[in-house]
Amino acid sequence: MATSNATPEDAPGEPDSARSEGVDATTTAIAAIIDPLIENEKVIAAGFAERARLLAELHRLGEQPAIIAGLRGDPVETGADDPDTHAHGPAWDDVELAERTLATEVAGALRLHSTTARMMIFNAAHLVEKLPGFHTALAQGRISWAHVLRMQDVTTGAPDDVLTALEAAVLPKAEKLTATQFGRVAARELERLHPVSLQERADVGATLRRVVLQPDVDGMAWLNAYLKADEAQAGYDRLTRIAKSLNDADTNDGADGAAPAGDVVLRTMDQRRADAFRDLLLDGECVGGLGRGIRGTVHVTVPVLTLMGKSFEPGMLEGYGPIDPETARRLAGTAPRWDRILTHPETGCMLSVGRDSYTPPADMKRYTEIRDQTCQGIGCNRKATNSEIDHTVPWNKGGPTATGNLVHLCKACHRLKHQSSFSTRQSPTGALTWTSPGGKTYTREPANPIGPPPRRAPAAPPSPPSPTREDPPPF
């Protein structure tokens, strides 16, 4: 408002009506964006609710006997006469088969890792069936997806009989608080309602200890320290090697849910890796000095011109992807062993032993390892060195042991291929096309499509001698 003691030098005061018009215009301009933003947020929330509904429906579909029968694989491939059968372990039960197959179907459709897809389906069923009030509130845009994620974090593992009371108590809070604030309130409320003591739950939590390696961008990775990718991977590899040496009698690798041998409760591979990590971090060495002399290793493919400093083409770190040329050269400089892979007939790498041998020779194995880098399952990133080699056309159906018919699949993807109605076909360069029970196809290109060597051109017939041409006369 203009004041009565204004001097002539002051800007002339605005009349009240002009100021009020300005305020109104500002309010109107901001509201013109904020109001649709609020509406858009409701649409996004409703989209998440619909996704959860569909995934929960898929989950229910996987419980129907007729659908499960349709998900089972070719009995010939799962038969005892297939050498692969010995490698990929006992058959999954119906629940496991349906969950894994449908999760992979979703993973292919939404471009996800199958573990992520499986978790998404599990969470969707949990939301729709056990937290119906939250599902409805999400569909109506009264709460956000972030609130639902907090509620799922808090309630996963909580007994079903407290969920109704918990939901009723905390849903009104979710409509008012930020997701983080709400998460704290919900955790406190669950603590009040939970029938099992925190001590007992902490004991169960301790059995889930593990070390997680997560690739990031720009040549970096998380080992839950943000490190250069090759260092993080070498650290994880070292922990794995130490974990393997911690208990020689331990036959339960925990990776595929296999039961421990006998009645002895053994640590899983995940637990041993976490214990090695803790001991090294807190004490500098593992119990009894285990781990001394164990070094982590990484596998890197470096283009020869990068190695010579004549190209900036990146190296490829196995299980990760491209790394900067300088790191690739540094790793190459300290490598104790090299495998040359040249796409040329003179390489000496045997590309097929046909039907002579089921097991590929070492150089063929290494060739496919470098070509694939990771498991070639849908959305799967497990390292090739921790995977199995599968005959795409099964051995017991006449498939040869040849690079064009061999591909890396981790234990889980390998079992999925053989035990479910997913099928695969392979191109000569190693690209693997999966066909899902839902009729979709997904092609997985190898990390290094080195392919078979070019065929030698047939020797050209000797050209007839050209008639001797007489020099023209010098005149």
Ligand SMILES: [Zn+2]
């Ligand atoms: Zn896999």
